[in-house]
Amino acid sequence: DGGITQSPKYLFRKEGQNVTLSCEQNLNHDAMYWYRQDPGQGLRLIYYSQIVNDFQKGDIAEGYSVSREKKESFPLTVTSAQKNPTAFYLCASSTGTSGGSYNEQFFGPGTRLTVL
Amino acid sequence: RKEVEQDPGPFNVPEGATVAFNCTYSNSASQSFFWYRQDCRKEPKLLMSVYSSGNEDGRFTAQLNRASQYISLLIRDSKLSDSATYLCVVKRNTDKLIFGTGTRLQVFP
Numbered sequence: 008d009g010g011i012t013q014s015p016k017y018l019f020r021k022e023g024q025n026v027t028l029s030c031e032q033n034l035n036h037d038a039m040y041w042y043r044q045d046p047g048q049g050l051r052l053i054y055y056s057q058i059v060n061d062f063q064k065g066d067i068a069e070g071y072s073v074s075r076e077k078k079e080s081f082p083l084t085v086t087s088a089q090k091n092p093t094a095f096y097l098c099a100s101s102t103g104t105s106g107g108s109y110n111e112q113f114f115g116p117g118t119r120l121t122v123l
Numbered sequence: 124r125k126e127v128e129q130d131p132g133p134f135n136v137p138e139g140a141t142v143a144f145n146c147t148y149s150n151s152a153s154q155s156f157f158w159y160r161q162d163c164r165k166e167p168k169l170l171m172s173v174y175s176s177g178n179e180d181g182r183f184t185a186q187l188n189r190a191s192q193y194i195s196l197l198i199r200d201s202k203l204s205d206s207a208t209y210l211c212v213v214k215r216n217t218d219k220l221i222f223g224t225g226t227r228l229q230v231f232p
Contacts, residue, residue, distance in 0.1 A: 042222075047224060049125075049127065049210070049221070049223050049224045050167070050222040051222075052219060052220075055219070065219075097167075112169075112220065114166035114168070115166060116165065116166055117165075117166050119164075
């Protein structure tokens with residue numbers, strides 16, 4: 008089955024610890040994205056990557072880091088510098104950026120991170 | 124002011140009712156528009172794109188008014204399974220999407 012997987016589904020972290028969220032896709036998509044969703048707010052873009060070994064900051068990148076060493080993988084690290092890390096984190100992928108037309112973004116099931 | 128604004132609801136409607144949601148956007152350069160559906164504690168999924176001439180997909184009709192910068196979603200003959208949060212989404216001139224906070228719909232028997 009083709010799709011996007013995120014693990015773990017629920018994650019608990021002590022304050023001051025870094026944690027890495029996994030995102031894997033077997034859709035052969037070039038572009039991948041990380042969003043966070045908070046209650047009462049829309050999804051906000053953290054980082055995105057249009058191609059392997061390249062990524063750009065989104066609207067709320069502070070306190071996060073990413074890597075894109077393989078096409079199918081785009082892990083997100085939530086560092087201790089992120090002030091309010093408790094949120095629902097969603098990974099997405101698409102066939103890529105093409106200016107005029109829309110390449111649908113498909114989402115993974117998400118990871119709920121709680122900082123204790 | 125948020126770039127994409129929606130009434131959070133909830134809209135509570137009986138089965139069979141017609142319900143409409145509106146969404147306004149502030150960036151006149153926005154290129155493309157979509158409605159996503161998100162079930163409780165799940166990921167968003169694309170419901171439909173919104174075209175300038177308006178478009179229909181079964182019981183769902185989407186409209187775009189560029190002059191007034193709003194889009195709408197109409198659901199006819201509501202089903203219990205339509206209960207979800209509907210996200211208004213706007214695309215800038217890259218593949219970056221801007222999400223509204225969502226409108227919650229609850230259909231009751």
